[in-house]
Amino acid sequence: MTTHSKVLVIGGGIAGVSTLYHLAKRGCTDIALVERTELTAGSTWHAAGNLPHFSTSINVMRLQQYSIDLYQRLEAETGHAVGHHKTGALRLAHTQERFEEFQRVAGMADICGLDFKLLKPEELQTYHPFLETHDLVGGLWDPDDGHIDPTSVTNAMAKGARELGARIHRNSPVSAISRDAAGVWQVETPQGTFTADIIVNAAGFRANEVAAMIGHKLPMASMEHQYLVTEGVQEVTDCGRELPMVRDPDVSYYLRQERDGFILGPYEPGGLPCWVDGVPPDFGQELFEPSLDRLEDIIATAMEQIPLLEKAGVQTVINGPITYTPDGHPLIGPVAGIDNYFVCTGFNFGIVQGGGAGHFMSQWILDGHPEIDLWELDPRRFGDYANARYSVAKACEVYAHEYANGFPYEYENRTAARPAKTTPAYTRLKENGAVFGARYGWERANWFAPEGVAGEDVLGYRRGNWFETVGQECRAVRENVGLLDLSAFAKFEVSGPGAEAYLDQLSTNRLPGKVGAIALTYMVSSRGRIRAEFTITRLAEDRFYLVSAAGAHSHDWDELRRRLPADGSVNLNDVTARFGTLVIAGPHARDVLAKLTSADLGNEAFPWLNARDIEAAGAPVRALRVNYVGELGWELHHPIEYQLGLYDALMEAGQEFGIRNFGLRAMDSLRLEKAYPMWGHELTCENTPIEAGLEFFVKTEGRSFTGRDALAGQRIEGTGVRLAYLEIEARDADAFTFEPVLADGKVVGTVSSGAYAHTLGKSLAFAYLKTAQTVPGTELEVLILGERCAAKVIDAPAFDPKNRRSRGFYED
Template sequence: MSPALATDARVVVIGAGIVGCSLADELTARGWSDVTVLEQGPLPAPGGSTSHAPGLVFRTGPSRTMTEFAKYTVQKFGALEADGLPCFDPLGGLEIATTEARWADLHRKAGLAASWGVHGELLTPQQCKQLWSLLDEDTILGGFHTPDDGLARALLACRAQMTRAEGRGARFLERHTVTGIERADGQVTGVVTDRGTFPADHVVSAAGFWGPVIGAMAGVDVPLLPLAHQYATTEPLPELDGRDDVRTEAGRPILRFQDRDLYYREHTDSAGTRLGIGSYAHRPMPVDPFAVPAFDEAPVMPSSLPFTEEDFAPSWQDSVGLLPALGASRVAEGFNGVFSFTPDGMPVLGESRDLRGFWLAEAVWVTHSAGVAKALAEWMTDGRPSLDLHECDLYRFEDAQRSPAYIEDRGAQSFVEVYDVIHPLQPIEAPRPLRVSPFYARQQELGAHFLEAGGWERPHWYEANAPLAEGLALPERDPWSARYWSPIAAAEAAATREKVALYDMTPLRRLEVTGPGALGFLQRMTTNQLDKKPGAVTYTLLLNEAGGVRSDLTVARLAPDRFQVGANSGADLDLLLRHAPAGVQIRDITSGTCCIGVWGPLARDLVQPLTRDDFSHQGFGFFKAKQTYLGHVPVTAMRLSYVGELGWELYTTADLGLRLWDTLWEAGREYGVIAAGRSAFNSLRLEKGYRSWGHDMTTEHNPYEAGVGFAVRPAKGEFLGRAALEGISEQNVRRKLTCLTLDDPAAVVLGKEPVFVDGAPAGYVTSASYGYTIGRCIAYAWLPASAAVPGTAVHLEYFGEKVPATVAEEPLFDPKMTRIRR
């Protein structure tokens, strides 16, 4: 048995904060008893972020994964006690709105709560005041109340879990400063401290803002930035007396005033009840983790920095405006507490590929701590987590996003945006442009409107096509759905259906897999039959051991021992590299290559005159590949189409990309060629029913549920995840990814909205876009199989409004595939 699955594995966890204690509890509960937790400070309050964390637990957010983490934290801590005191107080949470934008966002958040299974309700100003009597109800428009959220007592939860873990064999050692990580042959072997060395098969860095320090010892980059966050407490307020007692610390819901980047919680002791105020409204204050003093050298504790009153002054005035009773009080004490932020605000979880057995559990707040620990413990003991973690994966960041400058810039912006209203399409503002395709100059000339993903500039529409949109009869959009959208997208979609368009597909990840064992390796890793003649292209899946969809791939066999793989993320490359046998080479060729999608009924008319090879349907069939020349440019052409039209993906090296674009553009003038963007692309792919991994399907879904069971060929032999699919079919699954069309042609949704069947929440939307060809919005959603029957009436909730929809037969466009196979 491998070290990752051995029940007698020796585990060393670095850090006895809330994550380390939770992980020790979760691991020992699963039978791993040889667990040592090392802490540089004194226990039970070692001086990291846990020691000063305010303990707010609000579960609802745009990430389902983070919501599930928080839900488990509430569930677990709600059942724990230490010294007869509860580790979680279900006080509820109250978010109030003082602007129309925030009030609309709270309606959207109520929809997210329904999608993710969190109970919540929207309140009037008067109802908000009943929960928080100090509020000036004239300043607020309403609130969102989640009665099961509340206050986690982090240090008590640490103690409770330490006691349970110690009872199962774990040990917690205080005042052990880690000075090195031992390794041999790419495997971690131990942890060196100032008080001895501890052998280990697994080492978990749960060091919080010291994560980069521990990572450096292991030779592993940890992309996080520690930043200081202001927290102040008032003098005792008589207005708060009467509802709290020392046992519960607080009696009112945790209050968030996000329009001013503020939150409030009560602190009750023998002197009375004070108000704690946390602020994200100040300038970012980065902290060098390598310069943070040890516990005995810090004035208070390492994570507590001196309070900067001048930074807090505006927040105090905003607080007095919301809670007028504060006008007679003052700040009694405060500090700037250090927390961890990543470039995208999400945790960093997973095992290093370069140092096996070295795990990261970093940038995790108390809110999500128990959920993260459970997922990581499953990963370590079972080989996989039950929850999809692609948003938190260690390898989600591109190389261009791992520079110290990028981490500092984006980490600081993550702090600024903690309470901002973020649109699902909203791009980062800086650093841009970072990664551009070879066509970037031409795209700028055409007035491309760029959004960003993975560091890439991605055109979403082109102003040059504005004349094509004149006179189009399109429904008027609400302000939210109109952001990052243009009616030009409708014109570009129509041009793709009627003529021909060029799409920049360069940001899609491309891997080259070579070597005498390449075919056998890819056969074992993926679900479809790849043993075909060179020139074949196959759509296939990467599964985990439980049969969940880790990714979907297109695999082109370009030679007997050479394959080009179209992948989704760095996690795909990571998985393949971990499993590749000797003699198989895997290389990421994305940055050195580029791709143009040429799609539309006139695609062949455009491309055929540029090559001497036969691009007819008989000479170049669907899902085939050829290496040829278009004009002066060598290309790898693949007969694929993600938009449901005739066409090809054309690949060449980056140095020839501009020449390829110009060649196609000049040849296409007589056919009315246009450049088209991602907005039209997404509409077209949903009309065709094509799935988007990470949105429509993840490791939590099997292929038959997701509607991609056609890519599974059990008869070909053994492959990863095959055994888990035995006995499963599209006929016996209990849930399905389902196509919905909105009944009102003017209605639009964007994704993650709850879906109601017979008036009760039954699922949620994964992807949505207006289908310009069919004249109404399309939404894909996860629903119980009993409801996924064409003709079933459902409704979606969009900003509090009920939007009727109907389950539709898919695909909505060209179900017989006649257009794509011309």
């Protein structure tokens, strides 16, 4: 038997079935699903089925919101029972910092139209009569939280998909995957060969078995997760209503009613990975042996919080495998380097995320991108550094931090599997007090602790222990000169006879015309939405150097690769690992660099937005006169083996000019002073360069590039949304991201990023608002940790609005 389909989904858990269902709902009926045994036989069947909206990421919250909305109407649509219980849920705060997390997430919920309510301790028992509240600071109430039967909801979507024409093949384990000369996938099973134009790997804890058949490895691992099902308790029977879910993140457990008893699900520190060497071939719809001794402390504490639990004998213990990625978010989207291959796996909250995952997966497949920015879930957020050892170590860490407070910078501070990637200057930076964070595997200096100051972050939602030091770093750059290691930048060379035409077709801006010239440009979708940001330097008539964000490395390489012409006229080379990048910036940047090179660094010989190949301290350097802090300065791109010598020479040459190391937090403050947008914050696939106020970098006249017509139309008609630049009357906490912006008490927009502007002495932020509200002088409010802070739209940028300092002019 050979059966062809446009899309073949591999895996019959909730994520795979949801993908099939949503493709069918979009009218794509030439689709099929193959499942190794029976639907839900992997992790889905034994899941607890909890349905929280809560997330510290607004886009994950939106994904979960979609799932819950879908599940509430699915039974009426398909006629198949789903076992949905809308009980509401309480989250408990034992500390003020946890309550601040609730305040922050409640603001995000307002943006999503959800009805979260912050509660005082004395209000909690109104919702849950068996709860002890004496040690609590407060709580958070979500009236639409609840739980659902995982098997029933999955089968309801399967029924809906079949009725729309989709085909489901059970007992069809995949044994091999290949591709023919035309690029059609050949998927071998005992039932025959299934062929498809597109395949989706939704194989759950067996996803890496499927991936291996194609020649790659997914960054994920499986963990044991236990929960207890108790016997019935008379007080629950007599309650007269279903009790709400309780989550206690400070203790690390969830508790909900199950019939007349409870389900208690702890997340113990030091979680246990399973199948590090691969899933046993004969493992099916099975469970592991219970290990309650690992949970004793959490269970005892839960009994103190809800004493009724002491009366509930344990009926059974469920201990089954669930998947984890290194950051705890699933993998939803295309895989770098392989066309027409998508993944939808890695879920540790699979039931509440499954419905939304299938919805956005169908958009990835049929539209080329989802309607919201799901970069946090894009498989391309990881690179080759996320190998098996790394993935297992991080999975254990994520499991133990399942309920960790979602502070700014919390994830990058986690220590497992670090360091993964370092530059030659890493040791020297560490000696100089660098406090590192990890991004895309790279160790990057966030700030530099002075002598006598603890070299670590003390995390919280308010200004941290680095605040004053970061201010000093900012002032050093503005007043003297600073040095920053940005070697993690993604770097690509594009060359060949077709290189210019290829890049011109991808770029919103015109390419640099002269050898040595630099241009900033954007790659957009056909609808004009931002896909990538590059600085492009012309190295020769047929050779270009592209630099983009460190975290976007795999994504940007893959986006460039997918658009290469088939005739071989363009070569794309990833040179990230070959070149380091040191940034020197500030009024004395030229003075320092001049001591190390014979090259003419003057404004006429070496103007802004130009590049030159020079020798500095004996090192060959590609010097780009551009930086992200808005000062006179250069990005010094150099062969990585020269980095340590170059770094030391710059620091020695800069001593007489007060040179100082500065980190990424200072850079973030300085770039906000200059109103420079950031990829992943202001620049996402939800917005266009026109909406982001980047019209200058969109040249439509006489050109044809992807997205050109959409942007030309927006330039004339607008979209109703624009990026605003705000000054905020903040106290001891600044806007970070996802804070709601209010007008007359109603949500009118969302902060995309914010920080304290140290050299201006004010709090600044970017926010997307309706166009009419972006007029300078418009008065608004920003909700920061539950407090309405007065804000005003101001002209951008707040610092050096004529951009003289970047051009090297410091006199009045």
